[in-house]
Amino acid sequence: MGLLIVVIVLTAIAPASASHPAVADYHAGKISKYESGISDMRTELESIPVENWGDAHLAEYSSLAFWLTYHAYTAYLFTYDDIPNDFNDLLTAGFISEIPGNPLREWEPMQVLEISDGFSAGDLVIQTAPASHYSIVGSFESYDLRPLSYELSVYGPSESHFQGVSANPSEGNTWAIQPSGILVMAGVYCESADITLEKIEARLNALEEDKIEEGENE
Numbered sequence: 648m649g650l651l652i653v654v655i656v657l658t659a660i661a662p663a664s665a666s667h668p669a670v671a672d673y674h675a676g677k678i679s680k681y682e683s684g685i686s687d688m689r690t691e692l693e694s695i696p697v698e699n700w701g702d703a704h705l706a707e708y709s710s711l712a713f714w715l716t717y718h719a720y721t722a723y724l725f726t727y728d729d730i731p732n733d734f735n736d737l738l739t740a741g742f743i744s745e746i747p748g749n750p751l752r753e754w755e756p757m758q759v760l761e762i763s764d765g766f767s768a769g770d771l772v773i774q775t776a777p778a779s780h781y782s783i784v785g786s787f788e789s790y791d792l793r794p795l796s797y798e799l800s801v802y803g804p805s806e807s808h809f810q811g812v813s814a815n816p817s818e819g820n821t822w823a824i825q826p827s828g829i830l831v832m833a834g835v836y837c838e839s840a841d842i843t844l845e846k847i848e849a850r851l852n853a854l855e856e857d858k859i860e861e862g863e864n865e
Contacts, residue, residue, distance in 0.1 A: 671725035674718040678742060681715035685747050692750055705750065705804065706830065709769065712747040712757060713801040713831045716771055719743050720799060721835055728784045730775055730797055733759050751804055759799075766806040766828050774798045774823045774834075782837040783844075798823040798834035 688708045692700060716734075719742040723731045731737055734746040734756065748754035751769030758770045774797060776782070781792040798820055806828035819836030 667725050671722045674722035674725065675742060677718040678715060678722070681711050681718065682744060684711045685715060689748060689750070689754075700750070708750055709801050709803065709830050713771065713799070713833075715743065715747060716757075716759070716801075717799050717833050720773075720797070724795065724797075724835060728793065728795065730773075730794060762824070762826055766802060766826075768802055768804050768828075770802055772800045772802060772826050772829070774820075776820070776837075776839075777822050779841075780820075780822055780839045783840045792840050795837035796820055796835060796839075798832060800826055800829040800832040802826070802828050803830045 685708065688704070688711055692704055692708065695704075719737045720731055722742055723729070723737060723740055726740070731740075734743070737743045738746070746756040749757045749769040752767075758767065760767055760770055760772050762772055762774060764772075776794040776796040778792075778794075780794070780796060782795040783790045784793050784795070785791055796819065819838075820834055823834065825832060
């Protein structure tokens with residue numbers, strides 16, 4: 648089954664700590680739209696024999712499921728300063744009402760996999776920031792380091808539909824790659840701890856220099 652692929656690479660940028668209720672509310676507000684679209688699209692697909700499913704139908708369903716997951720993951724991140732482990736976390740937190748079914752696996756619940764799990768038609772794949780790109784959570788006097796940046800993708804019907812070659816899908820998430828066979832890719836970038844601490848040190852140094860200069864002028 649041939650499929651016209653349009654790969655979208657989009658990365659939102661957030662400050663070091665991701666807890667921002669207004670941003671969480673924005674993304675949470677998008678979820679019902681996509682749940683409704685998924686329900687309508689599934690009803691349409693189930694009314695058609697599988698052998699007659701068109702490429703456009705499958706692409707539209709996969710896109711709706713992807714954006715539902717992206718907005719739910721991002722709302723969770725901006726609420727809890729943490730990336731959810733899977734759909735179950737989103738269900739428990741009330742961000743989604745049900746897990747989207749995968750039409751390419753007889754409507755079994757979609758999975759959120761890691762690249763190491765290998766290609767799985769119609770499922771999602773997530774890449775989270777490595778330890779070298781963890782972000783600061785908490786106050787600057789007492790903080791934790793967590794992976795707050797991520798890239799999410801959805802696989803198409805076969806791995807050969809798109810061969811990702813770029814190792815830099817976003818300006819910030821330079822550690823992420825474009826997996827083979829994806830249809831859509833988007834993510835969130837939160838400033839790494841190293842960058843945040845460098846900015847703090849530079850600011851403190853500037854304040855100290857100002858104090859010295861003020862003392863010399865007295």
